[in-house]
Amino acid sequence: MTIDRRSFADKSTLAKELAEAVADRIRSAIAERGEAAIAVSGGSTPGKFFGALGKTRDIDWSKVVVTLVDERWVDETSDRSNALLVNEKMLQGPAAVARFLPLYSGGETPDADQIEKTNALVSSLPKPFAAVILGMGNDGHTASFFPGGDTLSDALSAEGPTLAIHAPGAGEPRITFTLPRLLETDGLYLHIEGDEKAAVLETALGDGPIEDMPIRAVLRSGAPLAIYWCP
Ligand SMILES: O=C(O)[C@H](O)[C@@H](O)[C@H](O)[C@H](O)COP(=O)(O)O
Numbered sequence: 001m002t003i004d005r006r007s008f009a010d011k012s013t014l015a016k017e018l019a020e021a022v023a024d025r026i027r028s029a030i031a032e033r034g035e036a037a038i039a040v041s042g043g044s045t046p047g048k049f050f051g052a053l054g055k056t057r058d059i060d061w062s063k064v065v066v067t068l069v070d071e072r073w074v075d076e077t078s079d080r081s082n083a084l085l086v087n088e089k090m091l092q093g094p095a096a097v098a099r100f101l102p103l104y105s106g107g108e109t110p111d112a113d114q115i116e117k118t119n120a121l122v123s124s125l126p127k128p129f130a131a132v133i134l135g136m137g138n139d140g141h142t143a144s145f146f147p148g149g150d151t152l153s154d155a156l157s158a159e160g161p162t163l164a165i166h167a168p169g170a171g172e173p174r175i176t177f178t179l180p181r182l183l184e185t186d187g188l189y190l191h192i193e194g195d196e197k198a199a200v201l202e203t204a205l206g207d208g209p210i211e212d213m214p215i216r217a218v219l220r221s222g223a224p225l226a227i228y229w230c231p
Pocket residue numbers: 040041042043044045046069070071072082134135136137141142143144
């Protein structure tokens with residue numbers, strides 16, 4: 001079975017366990033390759049996990065690069081910015097010396113030059129990722145792979161490593177790592193909480209088109225995936 005489903009009693013326990021799993025991946029990557037890169041999701045779910053991971057002392061954070069699975073195309077002062085969330089919740093205390101690699105590079109909407117610039121930045125990341133932590137929306141999106149996304153098909157199949165995507169449910173223009181690039185990882189995690197998301201996951205695990213619920217592209221990729229859930 002490539003999908004390993006883990007349930008936890010509450011949000012704090014999940015955050016602690018997921019932080020320990022990701023910390024192990026980071027330490028192993030540093031031991032094997034001298035450095036580690038992780039890609040994390042934004043949104044309302046990962047705050048506690050970020051806090052727990054950032055407080056981990058037995059990691060050489062100076063050898064860690066943190067980036068985002070996807071980003072809303074907003075300035076870092078916006079409360080919609082995933083970069084702001086990561087900086088405020090994770091890159092404090094022991095983790096403050098980690099390098100952060102942003103996906104956003106200014107302006108109203110990501111144009112081809114900006115994507116090229118981000119792709120050049122991203123090419124400096126150690127490969128593979130030590131860990132990629134995905135979230136999921138109630139519409140079945142993950143990363144910025146939204147139903148109805150204008151570049152959804154490329155986002156799920158192109159090398160990228162990143163591209164721009166616009167979708168009715170996305171709020172603002174987005175930049176996202178493509179799925180093939182996200183699958184280049186030692187550890188792939190999906191972090192979801194609550195009964196509503198458990199029900200969405202059940203539907204996604206059933207039959208149906210990927211375009212309706214793009215998380216299916218991850219679930220059907222065959223890549224080993226650990227799903228962390230709590231009520
Ligand atoms: O920037 C983003 O929006 C995310 O990276 C996105 O993919 C997120 O993981 C889901 O939308 C779940 O978001 P919630 O945790 O807010 O439900």
